[in-house]
Amino acid sequence: MSRASDSPADSQSAGTRLSRVIVLGVLLAAAWLLWSGYFKPLILMFGAFSCAIVLITAYRMHLFDSDVFELRFISRLFRFWAWLGNEVVRSSLEVTRIVLNPKLPIKPTVVEIDSHCEHPVDLTILGNSITLTPGTLTLSIDNRRFTVHALTENGARDIAGGEMDRRVRALRSG
Template identity: 40%
Template sequence: MSNLKHAFNLTLFLFAVWLLLSGHYTPLMLVLGAASTLLVVFLAIRVAIIDREIQPVLLKPSVLFYWFWLAWEIIKSNLDVTRRILSPGLPISPKIFTVRAGQKTELGRVTYANSITLVPGTVTMDIDEDIFTVHALTQAAAADLERGEMNRRVCSVENVF
């Protein structure tokens, strides 16, 4: 029953995106757009990916605040990695280590793993339940992640998902 609601929301959302990007509003085009929307929703139901994770949660205030914090982290580590790449001595010290993710839900873990990867200097290599194997370009970047601030912040936005 709730899946039907999610499928309905997805249909509305996809058709809105279609209307936004199309720019042609003749009857034939509208029918074709509706048909393609329904085809996509049908395929999504076939591969069973309709669940609560397709809800648009990106614009709730606390999540938005997290995005801004993440953007600032990305800018800082970008400047650091840039400085290291351009230094003649190439001062890098690659390291592989594991961190424990404190998130309860799968979506929370995905957000954490993707945030780690998005910040230059650290890449999530492997995920085993709540243990992430991470490759860091420098010891400093590794120490930064091990302090666990990003983990805490993802945990605190997780419950709005």
Template identity: 35%
Template sequence: MTQRILLGAAFYFLWLGLSGHFSPFLLATSILSVIGVVLLLSRLGLVARDYQPFSLVVSLVIYWRWLLAEIVKANIEVARCVLGLGRPATPSMAWVEASQKTDLCRALYANSITLTPGTITVLAEGDRFLIHALHREGIAALQEGEMDRRCLALDENFRGRRG
């Protein structure tokens, strides 16, 4: 029961932080939505007894902070390219391996690649993704594996908490 309350609180505060709306109606309906989601997750068996949602939330916050910095750096690089101030585009495509074991974290990895300007996940096939990049260096950076390692750490944290 405690895990469900903590998970619900984490969802609710995430919603508050992302929405920025504080009218009484929205606050009340968001509480009902969170309760519904927690009940659904419980019914599906996705809330295990040893699950500690706040440790996963802390890991996610650290990951999102890192990803946001990567998105900002990539935005600057793409803007420089478009304005003709940076290196010219060298479009390329390549396969990149995904080390994550869960579909959730593989999807997080693929979406993180796509969120980063200048790269997009074109195709997901098993444990590898076909990536299109504005610069060859974007593919090389992905093949070095920093983003993969960070998503893998989240994957291990998630799987470790669920048993």
């Protein structure tokens, strides 16, 4: 497998890549120990073997070329989740009010927005965040152009405002 050429922001030394491998490895080992609960040598060997396979697969998928497995990113991720959780609660209550309203006051709207994110990881996070928020749904992602289905015009306006796009972009580069 030849190494695909990455975007300039992603090219970095072997040292940072090794630290990412270690972060993922520690996460995997912790997960294994939590779920197995056995500490016999044979079982531990199985665990080490599984973790090694996952790490090798992740390496061949070029997963370590992006900064997803860095503690800095993970700490930022938690702040993003807090904001997203707030957003989800707000829009859940709105959708609940619509569903329980006998008149069902929906106004399905399709909006198209151009995201400022470029990296596939950012695009995935943005698309999933939009879908995760009740009331908005990503229909298709075509080369940074998002087609979003919104249940109400309010939700469509929120998406068109681009706040989420800004926050997702700040996740990795801010």
